[in-house]
Amino acid sequence: MKVWLATTDGALEAALGAVLGAPAHGLRTFGEAAAVGAALDREVPDLVVLDAREPQSGSLEVASRVRVHPLGSTVVLLALCDSPGTAAALLAEGVDDVTTSLAPSALGDRLLVCERRHVERAALAERRDAGRDAASALRDVVAHLPDYIVTIDRAERIVFASRGGPGGEPEELVGGLAVDHLAPEQRDKFRTAFAAALATGQVQSYEADSHGLPWAVRVVPVHHGSEVVGVTLIASDLSERRRMEAQVRRTDRIAALGTLAAGLAHEINNPLGYVMLNLTYLQRRCGEALALDHETAWLRDAHGRLESTLEGVERIRRIVHDLRVFSRGDDGPLGAVDVVAVLDSAVNVLDGAIRHRARLVRSYADAPFAWGHQARLAQVFVNVLLNAVQALPEGGPELGEITVSAEADARGRAVVTIADTGEGIAPEVLGRIFDPFFTTKASGVGTGLGLWICERILAELGGEIAVASEPGRGTRVTVVLPAVRTPGATSAPPEGDRA
Numbered sequence: 001m002k003v004w005l006a007t008t009d010g011a012l013e014a015a016l017g018a019v020l021g022a023p024a025h026g027l028r029t030f031g032e033a034a035a036v037g038a039a040l041d042r043e044v045p046d047l048v049v050l051d052a053r054e055p056q057s058g059s060l061e062v063a064s065r066v067r068v069h070p071l072g073s074t075v076v077l078l079a080l081c082d083s084p085g086t087a088a089a090l091l092a093e094g095v096d097d098v099t100t101s102l103a104p105s106a107l108g109d110r111l112l113v114c115e116r117r118h119v120e121r122a123a124l125a126e127r128r129d130a131g132r133d134a135a136s137a138l139r140d141v142v143a144h145l146p147d148y149i150v151t152i153d154r155a156e157r158i159v160f161a162s163r164g165g166p167g168g169e170p171e172e173l174v175g176g177l178a179v180d181h182l183a184p185e186q187r188d189k190f191r192t193a194f195a196a197a198l199a200t201g202q203v204q205s206y207e208a209d210s211h212g213l214p215w216a217v218r219v220v221p222v223h224h225g226s227e228v229v230g231v232t233l234i235a236s237d238l239s240e241r242r243r244m245e246a247q248v249r250r251t252d253r254i255a256a257l258g259t260l261a262a263g264l265a266h267e268i269n270n271p272l273g274y275v276m277l278n279l280t281y282l283q284r285r286c287g288e289a290l291a292l293d294h295e296t297a298w299l300r301d302a303h304g305r306l307e308s309t310l311e312g313v314e315r316i317r318r319i320v321h322d323l324r325v326f327s328r329g330d331d332g333p334l335g336a337v338d339v340v341a342v343l344d345s346a347v348n349v350l351d352g353a354i355r356h357r358a359r360l361v362r363s364y365a366d367a368p369f370a371w372g373h374q375a376r377l378a379q380v381f382v383n384v385l386l387n388a389v390q391a392l393p394e395g396g397p398e399l400g401e402i403t404v405s406a407e408a409d410a411r412g413r414a415v416v417t418i419a420d421t422g423e424g425i426a427p428e429v430l431g432r433i434f435d436p437f438f439t440t441k442a443s444g445v446g447t448g449l450g451l452w453i454c455e456r457i458l459a460e461l462g463g464e465i466a467v468a469s470e471p472g473r474g475t476r477v478t479v480v481l482p483a484v485r486t487p488g489a490t491s492a493p494p495e496g497d498r499a
């Protein structure tokens with residue numbers, strides 16, 4: 001035990017030393033009581049023995065100074081005094097024990113009591129420090145949770161906040177009224193849940209829009225014994241969940257449309273077959289009759305009409321074919337895909353929309369094949385082409401140009417470029433166009449999922465997509481697709497093999 005003694009009395013020093021069995025206990029003597037207080041800033045003893053018999057010993061001041069010292073909580077104070085009045089004053093000032101006798105047995109007893117008390121205090125302080133560490137670790141965790149956690153007392157005042165308001169510290173909220181930080185339309189909901197939580201002791205929950213975001217709020221009663229002394233409010237941002245729900249709804253809708261389209265296409269395909277056969281037959285017979293010089297006005301007219309009808313039916317056949325490509329629910333195994341054929345299907349699907357806004361230029365250097373799923377690649381090309389169409393003003397094909405090109409690169413990968421002369425993309429927006437739900441289009445026109453889906457499909461297939469744009473001049477989207485795998489080969493041939 002580290003013992004400090006404040007006295008000028010050599011007899012006391014000797015008596016204490018004898019009882020302690022110095023020097024093992026490291027008794028340190030201070031002639032002036034005030035020196036104890038000063039030394040405390042550098043070192044902390046376990047026990048301080050104050051000689052309060054001496055006139056102007058300053059023991060009272062030292063006792064009060066040790067008690068308020070930040071490190072003084074484990075220090076035990078023992079005072080030697082000779083009057084009951086002084087003893088009472090010393091005990092009131094925070095001295096733990098007093099003795100009036102210098103006799104070794106009396107001093108020994110007091111020291112034993114003081115030692116036990118020090119051990120208890122040190123253990124308590126350790127537990128308190130551990131508790132403080134755990135509480136501060138917990139506070140750090142809570143501060144980094146995505147949820148807002150606020151504890152509120154029965155008077156609706158904030159007792160704890162995990163995070164501050166905009167630009168502020170959490171402590172700044174403490175003491176204020178909780179409702180002052182809620183949007184006016186939130187207050188009734190909060191008050192109802194707050195009152196119910198206090199009255200019933202049960203967790204309450206509600207949903208609310210605040211600061212432009214949807215929130216789920218839980219109001220958890222805080223108990224002290226059997227009494228509810230307040231609530232902890234946990235507010236979670238629901239935006240991400242709402243987005244995911246919207247996406248699932250959209251995906252469901254697309255899947256349902258796909259099934260419907262596949263069913264329709266199948267039903268139309270059969271009658272379409274014999275309609276085409278019969279029309280072709282009739283047109284041929286008209287042609288033959290005309291050739292045999294059975295020319296009459298009506299025959300020539302019928303021949304012409306059949307020809308245009310056949311054109312129309314051929315267009316229906318193409319659309320039905322494309323619908324079947326798009327709606328194939330099961331993508332089936334990966335395989336070699338004719339990139340140009342898929343591109344043409346995508347162009348056909350959007351043919352009407354393209355014709356209202358742009359000239360279409362196709363430039364197929366060769367006919368590359370790629371490794372993938374026909375339906376999924378078609379989805380990529382339609383999304384990109386639709387963006388190109390939507391970037392151009394409506395009003396006629398002379399207003400813009402959309403160029404679709406396909407070629408193979410040196411590594412055998414198919415490179416497809418879809419470029420438009422539309423409005424382009426502002427540089428500050430370019431970094432966000434692949435984010436889900438990022439759109440610059442009016443609601444109902446775009447959901448901001450097109451490019452995100454493209455990127456995901458290509459990532460799964462092992463392809464890439466890149467967008468370059470010049471505002472006011474146009475946009476160029478480049479899609480690189482993995483090369484067709486030949487049996488036995490594990491990867492594309494190294495660069496240079498074919499270069």
Ligand SMILES: Nc1ncnc2c1ncn2[C@@H]1O[C@H](COP(=O)(O)OP(=O)(O)OP(=O)(O)O)[C@@H](O)[C@H]1O
Nearest residue numbers: 387388391424433439440446447448449450451475
């Ligand atoms: N060819 C393009 N020209 C100009 N802007 C484009 C072009 N392609 C994409 N963008 C920009 O990128 C954004 C995101 O495109 P994305 O296809 O992901 O969503 P969207 O077209 O807005 O909606 P969705 O495709 O879901 O109907 C668009 O809103 C637009 O601002």
Ligand SMILES: [Mg+2]
Nearest residue numbers: 383387450451
């Ligand atoms: Mg789009």
